[in-house]
Amino acid sequence: VGIPFAVGASGATSTGQQLVSRARLPRPFTQRLVVPPTLTPVLTGDVDRYEIVARTARARILPGLTTTIFGYNGIFPGPLIRSRSNHPIEVVYRNRLPVPIVTHLHGGHTPHDSDGYPTDYVYPEDMTYLRQHQEMSHETPMPAGDTTNGTRTYRYPLRQRAAMLWYHDHRMDFTGPSVWFGLAGAHIVNDDEEDALGLPDGAREIPLVLTDRAFNDDGSLLYPAVDRTLTTTPGVTGGFVAGVLGDVMLVNGVPWPVADVERASYRIRMLNACNARRLRLRLDPPPTDGIVQIGTEGGLLDAPLTYDAFELAPAQRLDAVVDFSRFAPGTEVTLYNDFGDGGMKNVMRFRVNSTSGPRYTVPSALSSVERLDPASATVTRRFRFQRGTVDHRSGWIIGNSPFSPSEVSASPRLGDVEIWELFADFHHPVHIHLDPFQVISRGINGPGAFDAGWKDTIDLVPGEQARIAVRFRDHVGRFVFHCHNLEHEDMAMMANFVTHA
Ligand code: C2O
Ligand code: CU
Numbered sequence: 001v002g003i004p005f006a007v008g009a010s011g012a013t014s015t016g017q018q019l020v021s022r023a024r025l026p027r028p029f030t031q032r033l034v035v036p037p038t039l040t041p042v043l044t045g046d047v048d049r050y051e052i053v054a055r056t057a058r059a060r061i062l063p064g065l066t067t068t069i070f071g072y073n074g075i076f077p078g079p080l081i082r083s084r085s086n087h088p089i090e091v092v093y094r095n096r097l098p099v100p101i102v103t104h105l106h107g108g109h110t111p112h113d114s115d116g117y118p119t120d121y122v123y124p125e126d127m128t129y130l131r132q133h134q135e136m137s138h139e140t141p142m143p144a145g146d147t148t149n150g151t152r153t154y155r156y157p158l159r160q161r162a163a164m165l166w167y168h169d170h171r172m173d174f175t176g177p178s179v180w181f182g183l184a185g186a187h188i189v190n191d192d193e194e195d196a197l198g199l200p201d202g203a204r205e206i207p208l209v210l211t212d213r214a215f216n217d218d219g220s221l222l223y224p225a226v227d228r229t230l231t232t233t234p235g236v237t238g239g240f241v242a243g244v245l246g247d248v249m250l251v252n253g254v255p256w257p258v259a260d261v262e263r264a265s266y267r268i269r270m271l272n273a274c275n276a277r278r279l280r281l282r283l284d285p286p287p288t289d290g291i292v293q294i295g296t297e298g299g300l301l302d303a304p305l306t307y308d309a310f311e312l313a314p315a316q317r318l319d320a321v322v323d324f325s326r327f328a329p330g331t332e333v334t335l336y337n338d339f340g341d342g343g344m345k346n347v348m349r350f351r352v353n354s355t356s357g358p359r360y361t362v363p364s365a366l367s368s369v370e371r372l373d374p375a376s377a378t379v380t381r382r383f384r385f386q387r388g389t390v391d392h393r394s395g396w397i398i399g400n401s402p403f404s405p406s407e408v409s410a411s412p413r414l415g416d417v418e419i420w421e422l423f424a425d426f427h428h429p430v431h432i433h434l435d436p437f438q439v440i441s442r443g444i445n446g447p448g449a450f451d452a453g454w455k456d457t458i459d460l461v462p463g464e465q466a467r468i469a470v471r472f473r474d475h476v477g478r479f480v481f482h483c484h485n486l487e488h489e490d491m492a493m494m495a496n497f498v499t500h501a
Pocket of ligand 2: 396427428429483484485488489493
């Protein structure tokens with residue numbers, strides 16, 4: 001078993017790829033859903049400390065085949081981290097992978113030196129593979145010697161509301177392949193306000209990490225070389241424009257799983273961790289009360305919202321209460337993706353068993369969400385997310401230039417409310433680091449149906465101009481904002497902002 005080649009915008013590697021035959025894929029809704037194990041801190045106190053080793057591992061994803069992954073602690077998705085608001089933690093990452101890593105806590109209100117800036121590499125402990133393949137972006141100096149200490153400690157103050165965040169690789173030019181091979185995991189922050197609501201918890205709180213993937217015939221993950229073979233690789237239907245789309249839907253790393261649920265209310269927290277696939281999620285048959293949204297990327301809404309279907313662009317999260325109590329025992333409630341075709345319509349299934357559990361009545365007031373007042377904005381900035389030329393090839397850019405670590409596109413003053421006008425030529429899920437924002441408008445309309453509350457990623461649609469209000473609270477330094485279609489990101493659709501007091 002070879003090491004999966006990581007490929008990216010600046011140095012493509014293509015292996016002989018043959019798509020796994022349909023016959024080797026499990027039938028939908030036959031594999032059991034698992035929930036990622038919760039990581040135990042190695043040290044608790046004023047600061048809790050966690051340790052994660054990034055390494056290759058052999059995973060069982062498709063029946064009868066093994067898949068070499070890049071895994072945090074050797075698993076995909078990585079272990080679940082549970083933390084509390086205002087209780088700082090540190091996470092020590094050790095890099096036993098053959099390639100550099102950079103870890104970003106997505107949705108974290110994090111000082112810049114722990115935010116996982118794309119070129120803040122944690123080099124492999126063992127540099128052999130990297131030296132042989134020189135697989136780096138041109139911005140990168142290589143360390144001397146065959147070994148490095150291969151470790152970095154990230155510090156997270158977590159002065160922020162309860163929410164489901166996620167951590168994932170953020171390496172310059174290689175985020176797409178690194179995440180595709182497995183470097184992603186969920187991180188749930190809790191707080192007292194949320195505890196007071198008495199939401200379903202324990203086995204009745206289910207985090208779902210949704211990722212599409214494609215596989216080679218030997219079970220290995222298939223990731224095409226972005227700049228040359230993306231449009232012609234079988235099984236990868238996206239092409240250059242859409243990014244990399246797989247043909248197998250994994251939920252918590254399991255293909256099209258099934259989960260037993262009681263006749264009770266559940267809190268279901270979904271993360272679209274796909275590289276590039278947008279999802280429109282619907283339950284069939286629908287629960288009487290619909291999908292009740294209680295929160296978003298930035299935590300609880302002020303009041304619940306009810307949906308038949310909910311759209312999630314890459315990196316977006318949905319926090320919802322679903323009531324299975326009114327289904328007859330044995331009912332199969334299927335989670336579908338209306339944006340998918342063929343097998344990609346299926347996501348997972350809940351099988352309602354005969355045990356009755358508590359029903360949860362969602363309160364009409366969940367939280368109080370401060371509104372950023374657009375009228376108080378000190379500046380309006382405009383950014384165009386569009387196709388452009390990157391290193392003499394077709395790529396994706398913000399404004400007129402491809403991402404460069406040395407170029408500053410905005411210098412917001414801490415505490416100020418700003419308006420950012422975002423224009424997109426295609427679907428671009430735009431994510432801003434450091435602090436969340438609020439959607440003010442889309443075109444001539446108000447916020448869209450899925451835009452409520454504090455967001456950290458907005459789903460921009462082709463030809464539309466959206467306006468958001470953003471305020472950076474504290475932490476001085478350089479941060480990025482970018483398209484979270486990971487192939488667009490790797491093809492340079494990223495820019496810097498530098499905050500100042
Ligand atoms: Cu989820 Cu800058 O990333
Ligand atoms: Cu994009």
